[in-house]
Amino acid sequence: MSQFKINSITDKSGYCGPVIAGVSTNNSTGCMIIPAGPTEHRGGRGRLVFVGGFYPSPHANIGTLDFVDIATIGNATDFGDLTVVRTSQQMGSSGTRGLLAGGAFPGTASYNTIDYITFQSGGGASEFGDLSLIRAKAAGVGDGIRGVYAGGENPGSPFDSYDYIEFVIITTLGNGSSFGDLITPALTDSSVADRTRGVICCTSTLEPGNSSPNNTRLNTLEFITTAVGGTSQDFGDLTIDRACGNGVSSSKTRGLFYSGSPGPGPHRNTIDYITIQTKGNAIDFGDITTSGNQDGASHGSNLTRSVNHANTDGNTIEYLTIATLGNTQDFGDATHVSDSKGGIDNSNGSIE
Secondary structure (H helix, E strand, O other), rough: OOOOOOOOOOOOOOOOOOOOOOOOOOOOOOOEEOOOOOHHHHHHHOEEEEEEOEOOOOOOOOOOOEEEEEEOOOOOOOEEOOOOOOOEEEEOOOOOEEEEOOOOOOOOEEEEEEEEEOOOOOOOEEEEEEEOOOOOOOEEEEEEOOOEEOOOOOOOOOOHHHHHHHHEOOOOOOEEEEEOOOOOOOOEEEEEEEEEEEEEEEEEEEOOOOOOOOOOEEEEEEEEEOOOOOOEEEEEEOOOOOOOOEEEEEOOOOOEEEEEEEEOOOOEEEEEEEOOOOOOEEEEEEOOOOOOOOOOOEEOOOOOEEEEEEOOOOOOOEEEEEEOOOOOOOEEEEOOOEEOOOOEEEOOOOOO
C-alpha cells in the first residue's frame, strides 16, 4: 500500500491542511471516498439481536441472546446471555447500545430489570438500572438519546394493565424516570419510531382485580414525541385487533406492525404499515409466510430490510423490504426455538 503526504492543500481559511480521520478507501485512481457519520457507526450498523424468551413446552425461561447481520442472509449466531433469565422487550437503542427492559416468566415472577448490550462487542448483557414498575409486555421506543418504556402488565395476581410511561438516557446508567401516561392502560408490545415520534400499539387490556388474565383485544395506535414528556395522543388503528405482535421502522417514514394473536384462535400473519409522521389508520402490507405461531415473534430492521424471527412452532427467520409491499421471504434459522422473544437493532428509524 502506498503512503502519501499532503502539505500544499489548505482549508478555506488558508491556515491549515485538511484533516482525514478514520478509515478511508480509494476506489479508483480519480477519487477518494471520505468517511461519513460517527466513527462508531462505520461498518457496524445493521445488527439485530434476538432476546430471551421461553421454551413453549415444557415452559422454561431462556436467557440466550443471538444475532444476525440484517444485510446478509444466513443463520443466527450466539451473542451471550441476559443478566436475568426472562422474557424481555427492547427500550430503545443508539448506534452502539441497546436497552432491554422488564419481562416475566409466564404465571410466576416478573421483573423491573433494565439490561444493556453493546452491539459490536457481543458477550451478553450488563446491568443498566431498574424500571419504576415491575412489568412485562410493554413497548419500547427511542430517538437514539432517550429510551422510553410504555404500558404493559403486572402478570402476577391480580392482573392489571398499566398506562405509565417512563424513560432513561441510553448513554448513561440509571433507573427510569416519569415521562407521562398512555391514553389507554394496556399491553403494548408493538411499537415503531423515527427520530422525533414513537407510535405505540395498545394491543389488549386486562380487567383489574382478576386472578387470571381476561384480555380485551385492541387495535389502537397512540403516539408520543420522544424528546418531550406528557400524555400520548391518538394516532389511528391497525387493520385488525391483535396482541403480542412487534414493530419495525424504516429510515424516516414507514413503520410496520407484525402479526400477533387474536386469541382464542389461529395466530395472525398480517403485516400492517403506517407513515409515522402522518396520523391515520394502518394499511395492509402483506403476510408472514411462516405457518407457525406468530404470537410474540421478534423483529428488527436496518432501515431498508426488516427481519422477523418466528415464534414457538419453529426457529425460522424471514425478511422483507420495507419500502415495498409484499410477503416475507426465508432468511435463515435462529439458534433455538422460543416464545415471547424481544428484538433490538442498532439502525432503527430513530437513528441516522
